[in-house]
Amino acid sequence: EADIYQTPRYLVIGTGKKITLECSQTMGHDKMYWYQQDPGMELHLIHYSYGVNSTEKGDLSSESTVSRIRTEHFPLTLESARPSHTSQYLCASTVGTGAYEQYFGPGTRLTVT
Amino acid sequence: GDSVTQMEGPVTLSEEAFLTINCTYTATGYPSLFWYVQYPGEGLQLLLKATKADDKGSNKGFEATYRKETTSFHLEKGSVQVSDSAVYFCALSGGNDYKLSFGAGTTVTVRA
Numbered sequence: 001e002a003d004i005y006q007t008p009r010y011l012v013i014g015t016g017k018k019i020t021l022e023c024s025q026t027m028g029h030d031k032m033y034w035y036q037q038d039p040g041m042e043l044h045l046i047h048y049s050y051g052v053n054s055t056e057k058g059d060l061s062s063e064s065t066v067s068r069i070r071t072e073h074f075p076l077t078l079e080s081a082r083p084s085h086t087s088q089y090l091c092a093s094t095v096g097t098g099a100y101e102q103y104f105g106p107g108t109r110l111t112v113t
Numbered sequence: 114g115d116s117v118t119q120m121e122g123p124v125t126l127s128e129e130a131f132l133t134i135n136c137t138y139t140a141t142g143y144p145s146l147f148w149y150v151q152y153p154g155e156g157l158q159l160l161l162k163a164t165k166a167d168d169k170g171s172n173k174g175f176e177a178t179y180r181k182e183t184t185s186f187h188l189e190k191g192s193v194q195v196s197d198s199a200v201y202f203c204a205l206s207g208g209n210d211y212k213l214s215f216g217a218g219t220t221v222t223v224r225a
Contacts, residue, residue: 096211
């Protein structure tokens with residue numbers, strides 16, 4: 001069973017607020033990812049990191065930012081939330097060897113009013 | 114680039130029916146292939162995987178065989194239960210950049 005955690009699980013917040021979605025893993029994985037999942041359930045990679053102090057933008061442009069100061073922690077921040085940011089956000093990690101399967105956290109359901 | 118195409122849903126079945134979800138892929142080299150499952154309100158869970166041609170992945174009664182000649186990795190289960198209601202994602206790893214390419218997901222609903 002994967003040990004990857006996301007908090008909060010659900011968040012309802014007003015427009016203009018700054019928010020941080022937390023993601024932590026206890027598996028020592030170097031590589032971590034953030035996905036945005038749209039209502040049709042399709043997954044879009046928005047950020048990834050291959051190690052401490054390494055972050056890259058994904059395939060879908062996002063107004064969010066990420067940081068990777070510790071191996072186990074990969075938070076995502078929205079400086080000013082808007083209704084268009086309403087979505088499900090999923091964090092994942094992989095050990096980066098073998099088949100590169102990714103392990104996912106339970107997700108954060110964000111609603112911006 | 115790498116891509117995955119999977120059968121569009123939604124799929125609605127009766128309990129004990131046979132389930133097939135088609136998945137085909139485009140990739141250079143020799144990718145690893147995966148099926149993930151997402152139950153309502155949860156993240157994705159790895160259901161099964163196959164890392165080379167003719168490998169069969171299996172778990173919880175689900176099976177999929179890596180067919181290089183048809184570039185396919187179809188998911189099958191012989192007798193579904195209501196608890197199998199979920200969204201199923203086919204994915205591949207090309208192995209060059211540590212990223213996964215996902216299909217669009219197929220929603221499966223099993224009725225009692």
